Ligand SMILES: Nc1ncnc2c1ncn2[C@@H]1O[C@H](COP(=O)(O)OP(=O)(O)O)[C@@H](O)[C@H]1O
């Protein structure tokens with residue numbers, strides 16, 4: 001097993017029509033400096049073509065894994081839309097398949113809008129044509145169910161009690177998103193052993209290959225348990241508000257401290273490789289967007305001043321976006337058994353959440369992989385840039 005995130009830098013080096021005709025695409029370089037390729041591999045001469053073009057265009061030898069044709073066609077469209085999945089290699093059979101990004105939504109305090117944003121973001125991902133799974137991890141206080149008025153009979157509790165698999169607990173909602181409910185009552189993440197947490201993560205990673213996005217709404221607060229879950233996810237999103245931004249900063253710092261503990265054990269003493277922890281920040285309930293930007297700047301400045309940036313471990317918070325305060329609009333949507341995204345899709349509030357959803361799928365890739373080259377745009381043009389809704 002191994003996992004690679006598609007790096008668009010390699011895609012640009014190939015001709016989009018060649019990729020389409022010979023049904024393959026490059027994913028990333030592996031540790032041996034070879035280029036990992038996903039190929040449908042129906043025709044014998046495809047392999048020869050892949051080897052020779054790769055050598056010519058990238059100078060790299062290739063390692064080819066087989067992808068299902070259906071998956072290939074979908075990924076090809078997604079790549080054209082600037083969405084790059086992670087891919088899991090299954091050594092046996094030399095197969096490869098995409099898996100959805102797992103986002104953990106956290107905050108230091110309750111009441112900042114974490115659950116509301118988790119629901120609204122999931123819905124916006126769905127509108128972007130992405131298959132989305134929303135998991136209510138706020139065990140003890142199943143707030144997503146309360147907000148959506150959806151109370152399926154079985155909950156995450158049944159997963160931890162070993163009577164149900166995560167797949168069996170998944171419900172498709174009318175909103176078009178998939179949902180695993182939490183449990184109301186005494187059950188808490190804190191009651192869970194490390195091996196239970198690992199079992200959860202093994203299974204959520206496994207089922208993430210059936211989705212484009214998995215969103216975990218973690219309980220309020222930054223107990224060790226919440227942070228462990230956040231660090232097991234691919235990315236963390238920290239929700240905070242102007243009123244609570246100090247605790248928003250504290251949430252990032254606490255996650256970073258734990259991150260350093262875990263990483264330091266992993267890498268040993270003699271490595272001086274720079275290791276970055278870079279969570280996303282969303283400022284919710286702002287008066288205007290400028291206010292959100294200003295508060296984020298303060299969080300960034302505080303972390304520069306108060307966290308040792310000399311060490312090999314760096315804390316680099318990133319700004320994802322702000323959402324305006326509009327109590328009336330949110331109440332009116334949720335009181336009529338709807339959500340903001342369905343009630344007021346074109347409102348300023350609705351649009352700001354769409355922007356955040358889109359940022360999560362695009363911007364981070366670009367920050368991390370430093371691309372958005374003309375080559376990629378050309379690739380999208382050749383594809384005719386499928387409209388997001390047409391992806392699924
Ligand atoms: N942008 C916003 N403007 C106005 N009210 C909001 C906004 N976001 C969330 N709320 C309200 O704040 C309260 C707390 O939100 P919730 O999502 O339950 O927070 P959390 O999950 O962080 O505890 C809810 O009543 C919700 O309707």
Ligand SMILES: [Mg+2]
Pocket residue numbers: 114115116138143220
């Ligand atoms: Mg909540």
